[in-house]
Amino acid sequence: MSARMQPIRLQMVLAAIAMMCAAVLTGCGAGVLAPAGTAATSAPATIAAKPLTGMVMGGQQPVAGVTLQLYQAGTSGYGSAAIPLGATATTNAGGNFNLPSYTCTAGSQVYLVGTGGQPITSVTNNNLALMVGLGTCGGTYLSNFINVNELTTVATVWALAPFMTGPANIGTSSTNTAGLANAFAAINELVATSNGTVPGPTLPTGATLPATEINTLADILEQCINSGGGVAGDSSGCGKLFNLAPNAAGTVFPTNTITAVMNIAQNPARNVANLNKLRSASPVFQPAFDVNTPPNAWTIAITYTGGGTLSTPSSIATDAGGNVWIANSGSASVTKLDDTGALVFNSTAGGFSSPSAIAIDGSGDAWVANAGNNTVTELGSAGLAGTAYSNNGLNSPKSIAIDGAGNVWVANGGSSKVSAFTSSGSVLSGSPYTGAGTTTPVSVAVTPK
DSSP states (O other): OOGGGOOEEEESSOTTHHHHHHHHSSOOSOOOOOOTTOSOOOOOOOEEEOOEEEEEEETTEEOBTOEEEEEEOBOSSTTOOOEEEEEEEEOOTTSEEEEOOEEEOTTOEEEEEEEOOBSBTTBOOTTOEEEEEEEETTSGGGGSEEEESHHHHHHHHHHHGGGEEETTEEBOOTTOHHHHHHHHHHHHHHOBTTTTBSSOTTOOTTOBOOHHHHHHHHHHHHHHHTSOOOOTTSSSHHHHHHHTOOOTTSOOOOSSHHHHHHHHHHSTTSSHHHHHTTSOSSOSSSSOOOTTSOOSSOOOEEEEOGGGTOSSEEEEEEOTTSOEEEEETTTTEEEEEOTTSOEEEEEOTTOOSSEEEEEEOTTSOEEEEETTTTEEEEEOTTSSOEEEEOOTTOSSEEEEEEOTTOOEEEEETTSSOEEEEOTTSOBOTTOSBOOTTOOSOOOOOOOOO
16 A cells, blocks of 8 residues: 555554453443343433334344343443333344334433344243444434344444443443444444444445454354353353453353453453354354464454545544544645544645644644644644744654643654643743753653643
C-alpha cells in the first residue's frame, strides 16, 4: 500500500483488554444470568418501543425453545447490572420469536439475550446463550427483523467487552454514556443484525474487517451451541470451550457461551491455538482459519483508510464526541473521522508542516505540533480555519498535551525545552521551561490534577 493510502487500525477491542478489565471493570468473573426482574430498578421510562420479531439460529439451523430477554444497559458503573425490559418470549419450532412492546429510557442502550433451547430435537442445551446489541432506545433497529446467532454474539461481545462482566451485566459510568453508545454503534459495523451476516450495514466505504477471525470465533462457539451442553473439562464441545475460557484469574469457568466468549475477548492472547482447534472440520461460517494456523490473538480491529486521505499518519487523538483525529505527516494535513470511521473532513488549514503530534482541547479544537516548521497549529473543530503559533522555544516539536486549564504543553525534540501556551495561544508565564534533566524530549503528558 502506498504511503498516501496507509490505513489506520482502530481496535474495537484492544489486545490489552485484560489490563483494561482489571483496571476499570467491577469484575471479570464468569457472570451469572440474572432472572428477569432481579436486576437494578429502572429509571422512569420515557419511550414506548415497538414489538420486535426475529429468529434464533445455531449455525445454519433454527433453535426452538430459546428464552429471549431484552435489557437496557446499566449506568451505575462499568459492568453494572442491566435492566430487564418487558416480558420474555420463547422461540417456536422454527426458531422464530415475537417480543411484545416495551418501554425504555431515552438515550439508553438496548440489547437482546437468548438462553437455553433445543438446538437438537428433544435435546435441551442449558449452556446456550446468544446475544445481539440493538443500539439506542428509540433507534432505527425498532423496525428491523432481528437475527440472533454466533456472529451477532461475537460482534456484540467484542464491541462491549470493556463494559461487561456477564450477559446481564453490561453498563458504564454516568460520565461515559457516549463511550457506551459508540461501542454499540460499532456492532452495526461488524455485523448486520437483521440477518446475522458480516459485515454490518454501517461499515464505512473502504474500511475492512478481519472476517476470517470473526467467522472462526463464531465456528468455535457453534460447536457448543449445537450440542447438549456440558461442563468445563468434559469431552463435550461446551466442556472443551469452557475449560479454555476461564476468567482473568483462571479460577472460575463459564457455564454459558456468552460468558465464555467474553472471557476470550478480555484475555485475547490466552489459549489461542487450542481454541482455534475447537471448530469443526467443516466450519459453518467461512472463510475460517486453518486449525493449525491460529491468529496471534483474538483481537478484532476495523481497518480504516480515511476515505483515501491518510498519508503517513503520525499521531491520533479522539474528542469528547468520539470523533477520531489523525495528523498526516506525509501530506501536511489533519483527517477527522466520525465515531463510525466515516470521513468528516481532511484539512490543510493552519500551516501544517510534517505534523508530528495532535491533541484535542475542551472546546473540540485540535492542537497540532509541526516538526517541519517549528510551529503549533490550533485547528477549529470544523477544520475550516487554523492559527499557527511560533517562537516560545519551539524546535522540532515531537509531542503535545493539554491540561485541565486548557494550557498546551509541547515537548521539543530539537532542544532541551518544554514550551507551554495558554488556551488562546499566548506564551504561558515562564515558558519555555528547561532543566530537571530535560534533554531532547520526545513525549509529554499531563497529570489529572
